[in-house]
Amino acid sequence: MAAITMKNIVKEYGDGFKAVRDVSLDVQDGEFMILVGPSGCGKSTLLRMIVGLEDITSGEMRIGDRVVNQVAPRERNLSMVFQNYALYPHLTVYENIAFPLRLAKKPNEEIDRRVRETAEVLELTEHLDRKPANLSGGQRQRVAMGRAIVRQADAFLFDEPLSNLDAKLRGQMRTEISRLQRRLGVTTVYVTHDQTEAMTLGDRVAVLRKGVLQQVGSPRELYEQPVNLFVAGFIGSPSMNFLPASFDGTHLDTPLGRVPLDDPRKAEAAGDRQVVLVGIRPEDFEDAELVSAEKRQRGATVRVRVDVTEWLGNEQYAYVPYEAPADLAGQLRDLSRELDSDQLRTQAVVALDAASLITAGDEAELWIDTGKLHIFDPATGENLTRDEERVAALGRHADRAREAQRRAQQDGNGNGNGRPEAKAGESPSG
Numbered sequence: 001m002a003a004i005t006m007k008n009i010v011k012e013y014g015d016g017f018k019a020v021r022d023v024s025l026d027v028q029d030g031e032f033m034i035l036v037g038p039s040g041c042g043k044s045t046l047l048r049m050i051v052g053l054e055d056i057t058s059g060e061m062r063i064g065d066r067v068v069n070q071v072a073p074r075e076r077n078l079s080m081v082f083q084n085y086a087l088y089p090h091l092t093v094y095e096n097i098a099f100p101l102r103l104a105k106k107p108n109e110e111i112d113r114r115v116r117e118t119a120e121v122l123e124l125t126e127h128l129d130r131k132p133a134n135l136s137g138g139q140r141q142r143v144a145m146g147r148a149i150v151r152q153a154d155a156f157l158f159d160e161p162l163s164n165l166d167a168k169l170r171g172q173m174r175t176e177i178s179r180l181q182r183r184l185g186v187t188t189v190y191v192t193h194d195q196t197e198a199m200t201l202g203d204r205v206a207v208l209r210k211g212v213l214q215q216v217g218s219p220r221e222l223y224e225q226p227v228n229l230f231v232a233g234f235i236g237s238p239s240m241n242f243l244p245a246s247f248d249g250t251h252l253d254t255p256l257g258r259v260p261l262d263d264p265r266k267a268e269a270a271g272d273r274q275v276v277l278v279g280i281r282p283e284d285f286e287d288a289e290l291v292s293a294e295k296r297q298r299g300a301t302v303r304v305r306v307d308v309t310e311w312l313g314n315e316q317y318a319y320v321p322y323e324a325p326a327d328l329a330g331q332l333r334d335l336s337r338e339l340d341s342d343q344l345r346t347q348a349v350v351a352l353d354a355a356s357l358i359t360a361g362d363e364a365e366l367w368i369d370t371g372k373l374h375i376f377d378p379a380t381g382e383n384l385t386r387d388e389e390r391v392a393a394l395g396r397h398a399d400r401a402r403e404a405q406r407r408a409q410q411d412g413n414g415n416g417n418g419r420p421e422a423k424a425g426e427s428p429s430g
């Protein structure tokens with residue numbers, strides 16, 4: 001196992017395109033780091049530079065204590081799983097998993113032991129003699145993972161390993177990868193553009209935009225304390241709403257209505273800007289009728305016309321279209337396009353309690369949890385209301401969670417060295 005340390009990494013492709021711009025990122029020993037961002041933001045490029053499949057234009061890449069800029073891929077002792085994880089169709093599952101060990105000319109009995117241990121961990125034991133063509137998608141994916149983890153690599157690198165699977169299987173494999181990583185405790189960098197994977201798998205998540213690192217933090221930190229509009233919009237589904245608003249020192253005039261800005265720190269953050277973008281997550285709205293009097297005090301209510309509602313049983317969404325000033329509307333549309341969002345109009349997405357009886361066409365009173373709103377500078381996109389104290393608290397929480405997981409995993413392994421070991425009684429869901 002080893003830490004991966006990137007310092008001012010730049011990748012300029014042959015045609016002059018800068019795919020990665022000055023990225024500095026530390027992946028700690030044993031950490032599960034997610035690289036996330038829209039298509040083309042440089043995730044795969046960065047991962048390929050870690051493995052050595054792509055030259056580094058400038059900057060320093062370290063694995064453990066060693067600078068690896070000039071080290072050949074095979075000498076880096078890393079294991080990678082790709083999106084199209086081509087298995088060898090003519091080889092059995094056993095031989096597919098054994099492949100890297102055969103390449104490394106390991107003795108037969110060591111190969112046999114390790115293949116069987118790995119198969120046990122991935123619940124593939126009964127399939128060892130079968131050919132890939134006869135396996136389900138999820139089983140094939142597990143074979144690909146087996147091939148990656150059978151070697152005692154210093155780190156695992158995954159490039160969208162689940163994107164070829166259907167939604168249900170993706171969910172199952174996500175849980176399995178998470179369990180496996182905790183169990184092996186091997187440093188892992190995982191690329192995805194799926195923000196659910198990013199939120200559920202990672203100890204920390206690094207968000208990239210056009211080759212530039214935007215923010216690195218625990219999923220909670222990114223969700224609760226995003227540094228800018230881009231991260232705020234990318235993390236969370238449905239996305240945070242961004243409402244253009246004028247600010248008069250005490251109140252925000254938004255297209256949904258006038259909202260007091262009681263928190264002095266937030267008012268101060270907005271400063272003397274006359275126009276800001278107010279960020280409100282869908283779940284920070286509620287049908288005012290369902291909000292207790294005491295809770296009402298802690299927020300504001302607005303009257304809006306609801307366009308469409310979607311009732312999903314356990315939750316409910318309402319859509320509230322609004323008009324935005326032309327310049328800001330353009331900016332919001334660009335952002336939305338960049339976030340790969342499919343929103344065609346400026347509309348607020350509001351999550352209501354499933355019990356709410358608000359219906360399409362209604363003029364309804366919505367409560368807003370104003371304590372949770374963010375204020376962004378429309379010019380720079382910077383989040384003006386990031387709470388550094390809260391960020392520190394979330395950081396401590398993430399450290400504790402990781403420590404607890406690590407302890408549990410070591411107790412579970414018994415040997416504490418994090419190698420795969422066949423264990424009974426810890427079988428995954430299926």
Ligand SMILES: Nc1ncnc2c1ncn2[C@@H]1O[C@H](COP(=O)(O)OP(=O)(O)OP(=O)(O)O)[C@@H](O)[C@H]1O
Pocket residue numbers: 013014015017018019037038039040041042043044045046193
């Ligand atoms: N060989 C190449 N020469 C020139 N430009 C390239 C090359 N490979 C990739 N790029 C560009 O570098 C940028 C980053 O590519 P990369 O494959 O890292 O994106 P990504 O974040 O993995 O996207 P996706 O989610 O679509 O896989 C893209 O704009 C791409 O067009």
Ligand SMILES: [Mg+2]
Pocket residue numbers: 043044045
């Ligand atoms: Mg990619």
